[in-house]
Amino acid sequence: MSETVSAPSRFGSALRGFITGIAGLAYAYLVWNAVAYLITMAQVGLSGYGWFVLLFAAVFPGLVFAAALLLGRKRTLFPFVLVLVTGVGLSAVFWLDVLSSSLQGGLLA
Template sequence: MSTDTRVSRRRLPTWIVVTIAGIFGLFYAFVVWSSVALLIQQATGALGLNGLGWFVYILPIVFPLVAFGVAFGIGARRKAGEFSLALLAGLTLSAAFWLAVVGYGTTSYGLYGG
């Protein structure tokens, strides 16, 4: 007698995964685009950026891409609501990280003067 306790999960249809990921992907793209705009604004400013400034302002460009990948990997095989919540959690972390960088950039003069 076999004691194989595999649980067969129904996967979401591909069109639902693509639709949910596409909608959330637009919001992630907005965070990335805002980060790119902030980097360009600070780099072309009167003081410019030093090496640390470039590093700090490139992080919010990379972070949402990584967060989307992790959230997609965690939630793609779950129910639609759980998948949406995973992507929403990653988006929330990305937005909070972006705001933290903006706050740090406005109070730290060590990033400028390259």
């Protein structure tokens, strides 16, 4: 009684790659916003804490994307998408928190 493990279909692999690419674009958009905002705020003047927070805001989506890929790599398609979307949501909430802190003046020198 040997079990045969079927290889993933081409369509499933292509769909998984497409979804990963779309999610990657969402994470890249968050990184792009963080870097653009960092450049803008650097011209105004940032404290040391402000530099740390805004640099971390630029790195955080990439870390979350890598973690989401690692957590979802062995899962079926729906849980994989759910993990990626949850990571985008987490990154977006963090970005909104950074913006809120910045608008209250907590990052300026």
